[in-house]
Amino acid sequence: MNVEQLVREALQEEAAAGGTPRGDLADRVLTARRRRNRRGVAGAAAVTAALVAAILTVPGTGDGQETASPASESITGDVVGHPDQSPPRDLIAAGNTAVSGYFTSRAVKQSNGQELFTRYYTVLDQKTGRYKALDTKWAWAAVAxxxxTAAVLEGELPAWRIGLLDLVTGKVERWIPTNRPVAGVEWSPDGKRLVATAYSKNPDRIDRPRGNRTGFYLVDAGSGEVGPFRTLRQPKPDKWGNYDGNSREDVGWSHDGTRLYVERPKSSGGKSDNRAWYTTSGARTAPPAGERFAGWSQAGLSPDGKHVAVDGDSEGSWIINATTGQKVGLVPGMQPLAWADSKRLITIGCDPKRCSGKNEYRSQLLLVTVGSKKAVPLSGFRKASADYLGRWMPLTAAR
Known part of the structure; x- marks a missing residue:
C-alpha cells in the first residue's frame, strides 16, 4: 500500500468519526506503514510529508475553512527546553514526548467549613505553541x-458529562453525557478511547469520607459512544471507620491499552506490583508482561518494553529490568514522568551539579539517560515548598 493510500484511509476514518484529524494521526499512519514492513528512512519522510500536506488541506467542520496546523508540529527539535522558565511559558519537549501542560492546586475553604482540593490547569495552546491557562470552571483536564484535544470535566465534581476541548480553537467540540457522574478521565495510549472513573461524591473533598468510587466507563472519543458501566468499588472502611487508601483512586491504562489498573495503597508494601489489574470489562486479571514492577511511577514501561522506571528519592531513580525485576541502573531525578524514547526519561528532580539534592521541593524538569549520570535541565526550578499556588505539576503527552 502506498503512502497516499495510507493517508487517505486515515483521513477517511476521521471523517467517518465526524471530526477533524486528531493529533495522533501521524503516529497511526506511521504505525500502519511499519506493519507493512516499511524499510528505510525515506519511507518515513514520505509518509510525514504527505500527511502534513493532507492535514493542511482537510476542510474544517461546519465553517468551510481549512483546519489550522497545530503549533507543536512546527516545533520539531529533539530536545526543546526552557531552563529559565518556571512555570514554563513555551513548549517543552524531548524525543517523542512533550509537556502538554501543568496544574497548580490549593485547598479552598467552602461555605460549610470543609476544604476542596482544587486544580488550576494550564495547557498547550496549539495556535501559539505556548501554555495558556484554562477556564477555572474545568475541575479536571487530560490532554490527548x-x-x-483535552478531555475536560466541569466542577464541582463529579460531573455528568465529558467535554472534548479543541486546543486549536479553544472550544468544546463535543459533549459526551454519562449515566453516572464521573470525576476523572484518562486517554488510552493510542488516543482513541477514554476511561472515565465514576464516583458518587467528590473525591477531592478533603473532609469527606473516603472510598466513593463506583466504577468506570470506556468511551470512544471519535464517536462519543459510551460503553456499559462497569462496577469497581473501593474497599469499605474498617470497623473503626479507617480507610486504607486515597479518596481519589482513578482507573488507568496499561502500556499497550489492553488492560486497566488502579493503584494499591502504599501501606500494602512488599508487593512487586503496586497495582491491581483488570480487563476492560472490569474482571480481575494478571498484570501485563513487563508491568509487574511498575510501582507508582508515572513513566512505567519503556517504549521498547525492556525497562521500567520507578519513583526514587534525592539520590535518584532506579531503572528496572522489566522481565526480571533486577535493578540495571540509577538515573538522576526522583519522579520519572514519561519516557522520551527507550533510553531517555523526562523526570522531576534536581541536577546534581546545581544543588545538593537534599531538598526534594527545589526541583525542576530534567532529561536523563539510562546508563548516564548526566541531567539536562528542561525547565527552571520550582519553589522549594510543598504547598503554594505557584508550585506546578507537569502533565505529559505523546507529541
Whole structure:
C-alpha cells in the first residue's frame, strides 16, 4: 500500500468519526506503514510529508475553512527546553514526548467549613505553541496524545458529562453525557478511547469520607459512544471507620491499552506490583508482561518494553529490568514522568551539579539517560515548598 493510500484511509476514518484529524494521526499512519514492513528512512519522510500536506488541506467542520496546523508540529527539535522558565511559558519537549501542560492546586475553604482540593490547569495552546491557562470552571483536564484535544470535566465534581476541548480553537467540540457522574478521565495510549472513573461524591473533598468510587466507563472519543458501566468499588472502611487508601483512586491504562489498573495503597508494601489489574470489562486479571514492577511511577514501561522506571528519592531513580525485576541502573531525578524514547526519561528532580539534592521541593524538569549520570535541565526550578499556588505539576503527552 502506498503512502497516499495510507493517508487517505486515515483521513477517511476521521471523517467517518465526524471530526477533524486528531493529533495522533501521524503516529497511526506511521504505525500502519511499519506493519507493512516499511524499510528505510525515506519511507518515513514520505509518509510525514504527505500527511502534513493532507492535514493542511482537510476542510474544517461546519465553517468551510481549512483546519489550522497545530503549533507543536512546527516545533520539531529533539530536545526543546526552557531552563529559565518556571512555570514554563513555551513548549517543552524531548524525543517523542512533550509537556502538554501543568496544574497548580490549593485547598479552598467552602461555605460549610470543609476544604476542596482544587486544580488550576494550564495547557498547550496549539495556535501559539505556548501554555495558556484554562477556564477555572474545568475541575479536571487530560490532554490527548498529539495534544490537539483535552478531555475536560466541569466542577464541582463529579460531573455528568465529558467535554472534548479543541486546543486549536479553544472550544468544546463535543459533549459526551454519562449515566453516572464521573470525576476523572484518562486517554488510552493510542488516543482513541477514554476511561472515565465514576464516583458518587467528590473525591477531592478533603473532609469527606473516603472510598466513593463506583466504577468506570470506556468511551470512544471519535464517536462519543459510551460503553456499559462497569462496577469497581473501593474497599469499605474498617470497623473503626479507617480507610486504607486515597479518596481519589482513578482507573488507568496499561502500556499497550489492553488492560486497566488502579493503584494499591502504599501501606500494602512488599508487593512487586503496586497495582491491581483488570480487563476492560472490569474482571480481575494478571498484570501485563513487563508491568509487574511498575510501582507508582508515572513513566512505567519503556517504549521498547525492556525497562521500567520507578519513583526514587534525592539520590535518584532506579531503572528496572522489566522481565526480571533486577535493578540495571540509577538515573538522576526522583519522579520519572514519561519516557522520551527507550533510553531517555523526562523526570522531576534536581541536577546534581546545581544543588545538593537534599531538598526534594527545589526541583525542576530534567532529561536523563539510562546508563548516564548526566541531567539536562528542561525547565527552571520550582519553589522549594510543598504547598503554594505557584508550585506546578507537569502533565505529559505523546507529541
Amino acid at each position: 496524545p498529539g495534544m490537539r
